[in-house]
Amino acid sequence: MVAQDAHSRRQVLKAAIGGAAGILLGAPVRSLAGAAAQAVSDRVGLVPLSADLFIVTIPGQANVIAQTGADGVLLVDGGSAGAAEALMKAVASLPGGGPVHTIFNTHWHPEQTGLNEPLGKAGTTIIAHENTRLWLATDVTWSWSGQRFKRLPKVAQPNKTFYTTGELPSGIRYGYIPDAAHTDGDMYVHFATQNVLAVGDAVSGQGWPVVDWATGGWIGGIVGGLQRLQSLANEETRIVPARGPVLGLADLKAQSEMYSTIYDRLTQLLNKGRGPSEAVDARPTKEFDAQMGNPDEFVRRSFESLWAYLSPDA
Numbered sequence: 001m002v003a004q005d006a007h008s009r010r011q012v013l014k015a016a017i018g019g020a021a022g023i024l025l026g027a028p029v030r031s032l033a034g035a036a037a038q039a040v041s042d043r044v045g046l047v048p049l050s051a052d053l054f055i056v057t058i059p060g061q062a063n064v065i066a067q068t069g070a071d072g073v074l075l076v077d078g079g080s081a082g083a084a085e086a087l088m089k090a091v092a093s094l095p096g097g098g099p100v101h102t103i104f105n106t107h108w109h110p111e112q113t114g115l116n117e118p119l120g121k122a123g124t125t126i127i128a129h130e131n132t133r134l135w136l137a138t139d140v141t142w143s144w145s146g147q148r149f150k151r152l153p154k155v156a157q158p159n160k161t162f163y164t165t166g167e168l169p170s171g172i173r174y175g176y177i178p179d180a181a182h183t184d185g186d187m188y189v190h191f192a193t194q195n196v197l198a199v200g201d202a203v204s205g206q207g208w209p210v211v212d213w214a215t216g217g218w219i220g221g222i223v224g225g226l227q228r229l230q231s232l233a234n235e236e237t238r239i240v241p242a243r244g245p246v247l248g249l250a251d252l253k254a255q256s257e258m259y260s261t262i263y264d265r266l267t268q269l270l271n272k273g274r275g276p277s278e279a280v281d282a283r284p285t286k287e288f289d290a291q292m293g294n295p296d297e298f299v300r301r302s303f304e305s306l307w308a309y310l311s312p313d314a
């Protein structure tokens with residue numbers, strides 16, 4: 001029932017923002033050269049959260065949050081490098097838009113840090129947790145897929161890092177999510193005036209999450225992060241994940257119960273000496289699969305993530 005409740009809630013929210021998502025940016029975006037860029041820019045969408053706060057959506061890209069102000073634009077995440085041009089055009093054409101003075105990296109993944117290099121070169125303040133800076137300053141390999149990620153040049157690395165919490169003069173508060181839901185550098189950004197909470201990939205708004213245990217993420221951290229973030233939200237808070245539609249507090253509660261159930265099942269399998277393939281075969285997510293999709297990759301990564309945190313010889 002939990003999953004169904006979460007699903008219907010999400011559908012309602014999706015419907016609520018559906019009309020707003022239909023707003024397309026105008027002429028400045030369409031002046032982009034190149035057919036590919038044109039194709040992307042035509043589908044750039046805006047979801048207004050308040051008069052000065054927007055989600056910029058590009059198909060296939062993670063959500064980007066933009067706040068406009070007298071001194072320019074603040075971003076939470078920056079899409080991937082391939083979409084940088086389209087995104088910058090979209091940001092420049094926002095109502096009240098201007099140059100980007102600050103960007104947050106909610107974690108180190110390329111889907112969030114694609115604007116770091118051009119913005120870093122322009123002198124933009126790039127804020128991230130110190131662990132995110134460390135991952136961006138080193139090469140990372142995902143052993144399960146062989147995928148390799150090259151370190152970013154110095155100019156593209158976060159130039160303002162923190163360990164626990166921080167606050168900007170404008171009143172925006174941000175903080176570490178130390179549970180390691182997705183990576184060990186996850187952070188949130190809280191726009192208190194607009195009652196909007198940006199949570200990056202610490203919460204998945206669309207399908208099973210990626211459990212990046214190579215850089216510290218784990219299934220126990222998903223549960224812990226969901227519980228922690230609930231304490232920052234109320235019934236009216238719009239919670240913006242990196243993927244999927246805007247969520248509400250009820251979604252976090254429902255997800256928290258679902259992942260707790262899965263976490264318990266996986267730890268029981270671990271304690272019985274089972275391995276990742278046996279965990280997949282045990283179908284620990286079975287009542288959620290109809291809603292969430294094929295769980296095999298998620299279950300395998302989640303189980304492997306337990307080794308790092310719970311195995312006595314880890």
Ligand SMILES: [Zn+2]
Pocket residue numbers: 107109111182201210
């Ligand atoms: Zn990610």
